[in-house]
Amino acid sequence: MIPIDDNHYRTQPNERIRVFVCVDKPPFLCVYQDPPDGSQWEDISPQGNCEERFFRTSSASGANVTYDVAYDERIADEDPDPKATYTITISGSAGGSRTSRVVVPKGAGPITIAYYFTND
Amino acid sequence: MYLNRFLLVKALTVSICFASFAPGTTAQAQKPETTQDQALDLLVAQFNAQTPEGKRAFVTSPGNFAPYFLVMASAAKSAIDSQLFHDFEEQRVDIQVTNASPSGGATAATNTGSVPWLFGFAVEHGALTQSVENNQIVFRGNIANVIAALDKQNYIASYVKLHQQNALVRNFAKVSFSVPFNAAQGANTSSGSSSSGSSSSTTSPAKNSLAGFSLHYDIYNRRDPRDSHWEGLWAGTRLKMRNLPNATGAFRRAIEAKSNDWQGKAALELEKLGPNPTDVRVRALLKQIGDDLVTRFGSSAEVKAAAQEVAAALVSSRQIEDDAVSTIMHSPTLSFDYSYVRQSTALIPNTIQGGTPSTATSIPNLSNLNFIFNTYLVASSQLSLNGGFDIFDSIPTGSKLGRVRDFRISAQVDIPLREIANVGKPTLTFSGVFLDLLQEPLGQQVMVNGVGVTRTGTIRLGQAKISIPVEGSGVKIPISFTVANRTELIKEHDVRGSIGITFDLDTLFAKPK
Numbered sequence: 152m153i154p155i156d157d158n159h160y161r162t163q164p165n166e167r168i169r170v171f172v173c174v175d176k177p178p179f180l181c182v183y184q185d186p187p188d189g190s191q192w193e194d195i196s197p198q199g200n201c202e203e204r205f206f207r208t209s210s211a212s213g214a215n216v217t218y219d220v221a222y223d224e225r226i227a228d229e230d231p232d233p234k235a236t237y238t239i240t241i242s243g244s245a246g247g248s249r250t251s252r253v254v255v256p257k258g259a260g261p262i263t264i265a266y267y268f269t270n271d
Numbered sequence: 272m273y274l275n276r277f278l279l280v281k282a283l284t285v286s287i288c289f290a291s292f293a294p295g296t297t298a299q300a301q302k303p304e305t306t307q308d309q310a311l312d313l314l315v316a317q318f319n320a321q322t323p324e325g326k327r328a329f330v331t332s333p334g335n336f337a338p339y340f341l342v343m344a345s346a347a348k349s350a351i352d353s354q355l356f357h358d359f360e361e362q363r364v365d366i367q368v369t370n371a372s373p374s375g376g377a378t379a380a381t382n383t384g385s386v387p388w389l390f391g392f393a394v395e396h397g398a399l400t401q402s403v404e405n406n407q408i409v410f411r412g413n414i415a416n417v418i419a420a421l422d423k424q425n426y427i428a429s430y431v432k433l434h435q436q437n438a439l440v441r442n443f444a445k446v447s448f449s450v451p452f453n454a455a456q457g458a459n460t461s462s463g464s465s466s467s468g469s470s471s472s473t474t475s476p477a478k479n480s481l482a483g484f485s486l487h488y489d490i491y492n493r494r495d496p497r498d499s500h501w502e503g504l505w506a507g508t509r510l511k512m513r514n515l516p517n518a519t520g521a522f523r524r525a526i527e528a529k530s531n532d533w534q535g536k537a538a539l540e541l542e543k544l545g546p547n548p549t550d551v552r553v554r555a556l557l558k559q560i561g562d563d564l565v566t567r568f569g570s571s572a573e574v575k576a577a578a579q580e581v582a583a584a585l586v587s588s589r590q591i592e593d594d595a596v597s598t599i600m601h602s603p604t605l606s607f608d609y610s611y612v613r614q615s616t617a618l619i620p621n622t623i624q625g626g627t628p629s630t631a632t633s634i635p636n637l638s639n640l641n642f643i644f645n646t647y648l649v650a651s652s653q654l655s656l657n658g659g660f661d662i663f664d665s666i667p668t669g670s671k672l673g674r675v676r677d678f679r680i681s682a683q684v685d686i687p688l689r690e691i692a693n694v695g696k697p698t699l700t701f702s703g704v705f706l707d708l709l710q711e712p713l714g715q716q717v718m719v720n721g722v723g724v725t726r727t728g729t730i731r732l733g734q735a736k737i738s739i740p741v742e743g744s745g746v747k748i749p750i751s752f753t754v755a756n757r758t759e760l761i762k763e764h765d766v767r768g769s770i771g772i773t774f775d776l777d778t779l780f781a782k783p784k
Contacts, residue, residue: 158328177497178505180592184516188524197506199499219334219516219523225496225592234320251328254320261588262317263334263519 152243152268157251160241160268162208162216167244168268172220173201176235180223180261187218208270216268222253223261233257241266310339314557315550323546330541330560331534333526334519337581339561344569344578413447451482483636485610492604501599508595518584522577526568533567536560603646608659610639614713620761626719632667635714637676648684655683663714672710679706695740700751704732712759731756738773747773 152168153161162168172181177200185192190206208216224235234256242248255262314335321329329335493500526533537560544556568574614634621627641659648654660678683702690696708727716723736751748770755765 156327157324158331177499178501178508178595180505180509180512182509182512182516182588184520185513188520197502199502217520217523219332219520221334221512221516221519221588223512223588223592225596227495227497252322252325253328254322254325256316256320259313259316259320261515261585262329263332263516264328265332265334265519265523 152241152245152247154241154247154249157239157249158264158266160243160247160249160266162243162268162270163245164208164210164212164214164270166208167205168208168216169203169205169240169242169244171201171203171240171242173238174235175200175238176224176226176230178225180225180235181237182221182223182261184218184220187216189214189216208268212270214270217265219263219265221261221263222255224255224257226257230257235260306342307339310342311554311558311561314339314561315554318553318557319550327538327541330537330557332519333523333533333564334516334581336561336564337519337522337578338585340564340568341575341578341582343561343565344575409449409451447487449485449487451485453480453482480615481613483610483612485608488607490605490607492606493602494600494604496596496599498599501595504595504598508591511591512588515581515584515588518577518580522574522581525571525574525577526564529568529571529574533564536563601647603644605645606643608639608641608643610637610641611664612637612639612661619713619717626722628717628719630713630715630717632715635663635665635667637661638664651687653685655685657681657683663710665714667715670715672714676710676712676714677706677708679704681705697740698738700734700736700738702734702736704730704734706730706732708759726759726762728757728762730759749773 152163152166155161160168172179174181179197179200179202181202183192183204187206189209193205193207195204196202206216208214222235222237226233226235234254237253237255238250239253240248240250253262253264317335318326318329496505540556540559544552548556613636616630616634619628619630639659639661641657644656646654658678658680661676662674663672663676666672666674681702681704683700686699686701688697688699707729710727711717712726717726718724732753732755734751734753736749738747738749740747749772751769753765753767753769757763758765
């Protein structure tokens with residue numbers, strides 16, 4: 152996998168992609184399009200304020216996997232730093248990784264990001 | 272004199288309100304007038320919060336522009352439009368700055384259990400079961416959270432970090448404190464708010480003296496969305512919210528089915544923005560990108576229908592989250608209060624039964640131990656139950672009194688009322704107290720003209736109170752009306768009114784920067 156930017160990636164056919172997301176302030180309100188366009192989610196495992204999940208790219212060259220993710224917050228009223236930061240690490244079984252961040256200010260969520268994966 | 276006290280409270284209210292409203296006034300002046308403005312304001316807030324790399328992902332994700340698209344492309348406004356930008360604020364009625372301890376000025380009959388997470392203070396006039404009244408300032412806060420908030424650089428995730436510490440630190444974070452002070456006032460004040468016939472003149476406590484201190488410990492309190500106890504609830508919430516990314520995914524597919532050019536152009540426009548753009552330029556950019564979306568796809572029934580689905584999913588997601596927060600806030604709490612109360616001769620009224628009262632020795636201080644249970648009743652009303660007792664810290668020499676001075680039970684119902692425009696949601700409170708004085712309240716018999724009088728027995732008290740908030744400031748003005756069969760030292764029917772001010776600083780800290 153070769154990251155192009157935060158939400159665009161070049162992938163290998165049949166590559167297994169790991170998506171690992173953590174939030175600095177619970178609750179964890181990261182919600183995925185299900186199923187992603189062109190694949191299926193596999194091995195979803197919530198881990199406290201984080202979640203790990205995988206999908207596999209198509210075997211066809213030039214094929215796409217695309218999905219939307221909504222990031223939201225429920226920050227307590229008394230929090231003096233009223234924003235939640237999601238840290239997203241996307242890595243491929245063929246190598247390559249990128250970490251990005253989505254910041255959700257209190258009362259301004261959800262923020263939606265569309266992720267694009269295109270096979271070489 | 273009562274008027275003077277009222278003016279003091281009023282002056283405090285006005286000055287605090289003025290300070291708190293200063294930022295709000297600016298915000299009000301810039302309040303958007305149209306849903307288009309609201310949609311753009313939301314986009315600007317979302318865009319500005321992102322990292323430089325994240326901004327590109329934000330503007331090339333069509334789902335973020337779906338509300339703006341819907342507002343601009345739909346000739347007929349739907350009912351959903353007005354809900355899209357509604358900022359939900361859960362109003363809690365259980366946060367209590369004052370303390371229903373036996374110290375002189377407390378006007379609350381019952382403790383509700385929840386205290387400010389950070390810091391609060393209150394100014395109150397009146398007392399419930401005692402025979403004299405005085406003004407009291409109560410400071411209340413949580414040491415661990417204040418330290419965390421002061422260290423703002425490292426504040427992010429401080430709650431999580433705090434709860435990942437060892438049991439000692441976690442338990443320390445559950446302890447809050449309060450320190451009541453007797454406020455400065457004249458040497459003699461008339462209790463103009465009381466109808467009790469015999470206590471027409473009282474001696475006030477020493478000026479600016481410490482009235483005691485109080486420690487509060489949350490034995491069981493899960494009313495925080497961050498609590499790990501609710502992970503299962505939030506997992507279920509996420510499942511229910513899948514409609515939202517599925518709807519934005521469908522909106523994206525509807526756009527991409529017609530053209531991929533919009534995203535490329537949005538990325539190009541972003542590159543032209545340059546570093547450190549002003550809000551005006553950011554707003555213009557986001558408007559341009561949103562308008563481009565409308566121009567390209569505004570006539571497409573499929574895209575408009577998909578945008579409508581996104582709007583419906585946004586509203587339903589918010590409702591699903593609100594339901595989860597409501598479940599959390601409706602969980603019961605159990606807590607424990609310890610209060611150390613300094614008693615003084617100022618507690619003795621100038622006259623009892625027409626005679627001059629006195630005590631033979633100094634008055635012992637008190638320790639009050641109180642368990643507090645709070646739960647929700649129907650709708651958003653809450654029930655608080657208290658059970659506790661007072662013990663003498665010392666027994667006067669030669670006295671044969673027991674250590675336990677009294678036990679008391681009390682109940683309180685808080686009913687949030689309808690929101691008043693530009694004011695907020697007042698809370699109506701009804702409470703009742705039963706106090707059994709097993710021993711003489713001052714640890715010894717009060718002497719009236721040299722003759723000892725007994726003051727043991729029961730006190731029954733009922734109170735109605737309305738707390739009026741000052742919108743957006745954290746300030747509340749409680750006004751109460753109390754009826755009691757007697758007070759501690761005067762065995763006569765007592766009716767009195769009280770007014771105060773409470774300030775929850777959490778609200779100020781929580782204001783978006």
